[in-house]
Amino acid sequence: MVEDSKDQGSQPQSGQHAPEGEDHRHIAGAVKWFDPVKGFGFVVADEGGPDILLHINVLRNFGQSSIADGTSIELMVHETGRGVQAVQIVAIHPGESTQPAPLPDIAGLDQETLRAAPLEPARVKWFDKAKGFGFANVFGKPEDVFVHVEVLRQSGLSDLQPGEALALRVIQGKRGQMAGEVQAWETVLQSDISQND
Known part of the structure; x- marks a missing residue:
């Protein structure tokens, strides 16, 4: 059995596909x-x-x-x-948050208004999980887009890496452009493929 403790001493084996013939x-x-x-x-x-x-x-x-x-x-x-x-x-x-968003910029935002904003392709400029925020750039636009860790959590993510591809719904916050929703780029691509089938 696999131990479920975070303090496990040894690194588990690679998560590659199992050999052919094994039951999945x-x-x-x-x-x-x-x-x-x-x-x-x-x-x-x-x-x-x-x-x-x-x-x-x-x-x-x-x-x-x-x-x-x-x-x-x-x-x-x-x-x-x-x-x-x-x-x-x-x-x-990703789960729907049952608690109001702690950010004033999205606390009173109507979900229909947020959903009406287009999903835009973006790349992570930098993100610091310890600070709880970072920035991304939407392709073709020079402005930085603020990304807060709570918005990430609502989207099912916990951290971002520089250069990582994302899809963002961008809203105008009190201090500039900010992400109201963040999705992994592959999730958006898979959704588009399934809608076209």
């Missing part, structure tokens, strides 16, 4: 915790059972470098000699 099954669950520095975390299946190892390579194959604790997720998994391991992310479903 689809599960839904929630992220228990994920540490991008350690390169792994665990998911708790809705159906119960042992914790499921989620390796950073599997997350990167989906186009993200982080995921927020508590985020709903669908995975393809397989059994290994050390426990259950995710081999592919099928979907990530």
Whole structure:
């Protein structure tokens, strides 16, 4: 069985696809915790059972470098000699925040107004999780767009890396342009593909 402690001494094996012929099954669950520095975390299946190892390579194959604790997720998994391991992310479903946003710029913002803003392609300029914010640049526009960590969490992300591709819904905040919603670029691409089918 895989240990579910954050203080695990050894690094888990790479999250690459299992060899051909091994049984894979689809599960839904929630992220228990994920540490991008350690390169792994665990998911708790809705159906119960042992914790499921989620390796950073599997997350990167989906186009993200982080995921927020508590985020709903669908995975393809397989059994290994050390426990259950995710081999592919099928979907990530960021939760709707039940608490009002702590940022004054989005606290009173109507969700329909936010949804009316277009999703724009952007790249992360820099992001400091410890400070709780960073900036991104929308392609073709010179202005920096402020990105707050709480907006990330509402979108199911917990951290961003410089150069990472995103899709943003940009709103005008009190101090300039800011992200009202953040999505991983691959999530937007997958949504566009499924709508065209």
